[in-house]
Amino acid sequence: MPAHSIASYTKSARLFALYQSLPRSEADAVSLTELMQTYGSNPDHFTNERKNLENDLTGLNQIFNDVFYSNALIRVPAWDQNISGKTARFYIEASFSIDVLNEQTVFFWEMLDKYTANYLPVSFKQEIADKLTQLRRQDKDKFHQSPLGQWQDHLITLPSIVQAPTLDSDVLESIHQALLQNRQLRISYQNKWEEKPVQRMVYPKGLIFIDNMVYLTGFNPTDDHIND
Structure with a gap:
């Protein structure tokens, strides 16, 4: 005040x-x-x-x-x-803010929405949608005429030959919470040359997006002496 x-x-x-x-x-x-x-x-x-x-x-x-x-x-x-x-x-309006708008900002939010939104929690996806709505109300024509904005005319998205599996929303939520709160995860892991899966306790570190697949990275302790 x-x-x-x-x-x-x-x-x-x-x-x-x-x-x-x-x-x-x-x-x-x-x-x-x-x-x-x-x-x-x-x-x-x-x-x-x-x-x-x-x-x-x-x-x-x-x-x-x-x-x-x-x-x-x-x-x-x-x-x-x-x-x-x-x-x-x-x-x-709650979603409005006086942000600095430049080519990199618009490009970042559009790419984030296009390539990762399906893997993010619902609240994150809504924030991205709100941000894009805000940006579209601003001078977006100027961005499209800029050198970076014109790249969008030369980007082609092809359907992937690798079909990503359908992921349970509860599983994704557990992974998100483990990453955000530095918690352990108990997973069922199966090598392609093994007949049955094994239970593992892992320390998740992050998600990697390759093509239309998402991979969980982390540490798998091999003995009882690992330093947490």
């Missing part, structure tokens, strides 16, 4: 402070009256400060549209609707 009332700052500083003070969910959306509690504190200038608050909200929304190509600053009722006789409430 700002140390002083937002109304005491210059125009540019007011907009940034206002952006920081707005809630990030519709459930917490606030009215102009509620915003005035942090925006303006001088009762003698209340009318002028409230009008400035309305103008600043409109200006901030215009910046989001012009610079970030985003409708992240949401008004209920919507900006294009008449609010006569209604109490307007405001909030910022």
Whole structure:
């Protein structure tokens, strides 16, 4: 929260402070009256400060549209609707953030979504989807015209001749938790030249993606003297 009332700052500083003070969910959306509690504190200038608050909200929304190509600053009722006789409430879309957008960022998120999303936990996949939605609202045409963006026209994805096995979601979840929490895993392992699988306790280290297959890497202790 700002140390002083937002109304005491210059125009540019007011907009940034206002952006920081707005809630990030519709459930917490606030009215102009509620915003005035942090925006303006001088009762003698209340009318002028409230009008400035309305103008600043409109200006901030215009910046989001012009610079970030985003409708992240949401008004209920919507900006294009008449609010006569209604109490307007405001909030910022939760997935929005003022990130630095460059060629490498877009390329990274698109490749992550395309090649690894099927192996990630549901929460991770949703975060990737939210990030891509945010990036697509920004100046993506500029990225596609850049040298790195044009590489996408020369990338061809062919169906793999190696068919990945169907993995149980509970098994994947166990692997994810073991990796994130540094836990051991008990697995059933079978060499292709053996008739029956054996039970092993392994120390998982990470996942490797090759073609459309995913491999679990880790350590398999061979005796009772391994240093954990």
